[in-house]
Amino acid sequence: SWGAAAAMVFGGVVPYVPQYRDIRRTQNADGFSTYVCLVLLVANILRILFWFGRRFESPLLWQSAIMILTMLLMLKLCTEVRVANELNARRRSFAAADSKDEEVKVAPRRSFLDFDPHHFWQWSGFSDYVQCVLAFTGVAGYITYLSIDSTLFVETLGFLAVLTEAMLGVPQLYRNHRHQSTEGMSIKMVLMWTSGDAFKTAYFLLKGAPLQFSVCGLLQVLVDLAILGQAYAFARHPQKPALHAVHPAGTKAL
Numbered sequence: 001s002w003g004a005a006a007a008m009v010f011g012g013v014v015p016y017v018p019q020y021r022d023i024r025r026t027q028n029a030d031g032f033s034t035y036v037c038l039v040l041l042v043a044n045i046l047r048i049l050f051w052f053g054r055r056f057e058s059p060l061l062w063q064s065a066i067m068i069l070t071m072l073l074m075l076k077l078c079t080e081v082r083v084a085n086e087l088n089a090r091r092r093s094f095a096a097a098d099s100k101d102e103e104v105k106v107a108p109r110r111s112f113l114d115f116d117p118h119h120f121w122q123w124s125g126f127s128d129y130v131q132c133v134l135a136f137t138g139v140a141g142y143i144t145y146l147s148i149d150s151t152l153f154v155e156t157l158g159f160l161a162v163l164t165e166a167m168l169g170v171p172q173l174y175r176n177h178r179h180q181s182t183e184g185m186s187i188k189m190v191l192m193w194t195s196g197d198a199f200k201t202a203y204f205l206l207k208g209a210p211l212q213f214s215v216c217g218l219l220q221v222l223v224d225l226a227i228l229g230q231a232y233a234f235a236r237h238p239q240k241p242a243l244h245a246v247h248p249a250g251t252k253a254l
Helices: 002-011 016-026 035-053 058-085 126-147 151-166 170-179 187-207 211-236
Strands: none
Touching: 002 058, 002 187, 016 058, 016 187, 035 058, 035 126, 035 151, 035 170, 058 126, 126 151, 151 211, 170 211, 187 211
16 A cells, blocks of 8 residues: 555656656757646646545645656756757747847846747746746636635536646647657657556556546546557658758747
């Protein structure tokens, strides 16, 4: 029981260790979709809020807290690498003093919210991601506080939390399909996703977790298998490299 609980708490972050090391070693984050971080941040914040309305296994609560910290570390590394590789890129911010882009190396003066949906989750500073996460947490937490006595709201919140997490692999699946390649993606990470999600789903079933957890866990395993299928298909039929002009900064990857 203790071993299973420890695996639930720390097992979720293990798949990102090889991807983190690959990005740090190659100084290239193009193969990893930062939207994976967005999905996991939203899912785990909602799961923690769900816990206040309906208590579930403590290991799942701790897993969410550790996963949030891990995703912030992944975002920090990806942002640093992208900024270092795109010296001529313009700064994209979640909050800035004016609507004009600023140079990457210049910190913007933030006096009011200047949200540009066209550049959502493609910002040039780690602090912008932190601001976005804090803003989402504050709004979602306030709504939960007002509606915590509603059973329908609490159950819907739990469903949204696990459904969002079940969509974890979709950004990576879409990126691979868009580029017709899995280059830069850590196969070890996806294999660990699959094994971890299979273990997690079994844990949900055996521990009698809320039904939403088990159903979305099965969906998550199917998405993982689809990504592995892409890796196999693209390895057997690699796309021929095409000569092309250098793309403007900021349009290189999803």
